[in-house]
Amino acid sequence: MFQQFSLNHVYFMLTGLGWTIGLAAIALIGGSIAGSVLTLMRVSANPVLSRIAQVYIFVVQGTPLLVTLFIAYFGSTYLGFTVAPLTAIAVAFSFYAAAFLGDIWRGAIQSVPVGQREGAHALGLSGADTMRHIIIPQAIRIATPPTVGFFVQLIKNTSLASVVGIVELTRTAQIVSNATFKPLEVYLTAALFYFLVCFPITLFSRRLEKRLSV
Amino acid sequence: MADIDDTVVEARKVCKFFGKFQALADVDLKVSKGETIVVCGPSGSGKSTLIRCINALEQHQSGDLVVCGIPLSGTRASIDAVRRRTGMVFQNFNLFPHMTVIENCMIAPMKVKGMSRDEARATAERFLKRVHIPEQADKYPIQLSGGQQQRVAIARALSMSPDVMLFDEPTSALDPEMVREVLDTMVELAQGGATMICVTHEMNFARQVADRVIFMDRGAIIEAGEPEAFFSAPRSERAREFLAQILH
């Protein structure tokens, strides 16, 4: 017999939401760190580093996240060591996010007008000081909307983690839906949960944009 | 004759190429302490390139260029040393939009000279007074008129106490009613004894304060002389044509 869609199911889905948030946090942090490295490589004066970063971005952006995830998960087994699903996910999501963030941030840095760099150099500021005090603060303003857009995308993409056995929000919704046969109610609830996570981020980004755009 | 120590900029047969295109051709120039030089010439004649080579924003390929006693040899050390002793004012101001006016004037003294925040603030305030906009200190550049922004840019450059100030068409991007206030500031600077190289077509400014006017065409210095002599009786045909054009 089918069960009623009850509060217990909602609690169960909340544990899934917990996993979703955790996965998103891993992806955002790992992706930001790796993305920063890629950005620095991409804008560095060293053509080899820049080229490596460019090829990396090209390849990873062109690969579906699901495929990246399978490669990280099954690839390691193939190579003879087993990884915990969470490790595979952390690696895959970070690599994936890095490719997009590296590109977004490079674009932002390069779209700061060249006169800003020249103005700083003419004052005698070093390359590092110019980057830190002149270019990056302006690049952050430019990069905020697309970065937040990508973060929201990434949070939603954590649903893919279910394929390696993680019971996150979408997976819990599936389970509950199968048990209750109330797919519409269940998936609307899941949608609401995703919205409750993503909306504050979008709101925060709007605030930040306003504060930064003097 | 000027003492050798009085030479701030000395160029000997300086050449600069962009790919195959020669932007500077055997430029010889000597600027002494306290002199005001006006550089003019048609668009594309290499005026910007010349002053950008002088503060090492561009690197020349041959000839000798000695600025503030430092031979520009293309090494990082010589480039950094020259940049911190030369001030540059750009056509488009190039103020830092995310910083207030006073922060624009404090960043270099703090980061390059290692001044404390208080020291840098005091210096910045002094130079903002000098360009007559101390009351704008806490505004952002975008809240200022073009003329005020350019005066901030002048104060920002002065805050490093440079040995020579370089101006690249500082009034060309301004609405006509704001040109005067910027030129007045430059006149005061010149009369206060600053060493200045100004790319400008403002002939009244040149008449008022220039020790020499230099006329460039196709990367070369064609003529150099006192402003009155140059404007009333240019020797070269090209300078005559150019002057006829800017006098429309």
Ligand SMILES: Nc1ncnc2c1ncn2[C@@H]1O[C@H](COP(=O)(O)OP(=O)(O)O)[C@@H](O)[C@H]1O
């Ligand atoms: N970065 C550059 N790359 C290639 N050509 C350049 C560059 N900068 C200037 N030039 C060329 O050098 C010539 C002189 O330029 P510039 O010094 O800016 O002239 P001016 O300031 O007298 O108008 C122009 O023909 C210009 O196109």
Ligand SMILES: [Mg+2]
């Ligand atoms: Mg020019």
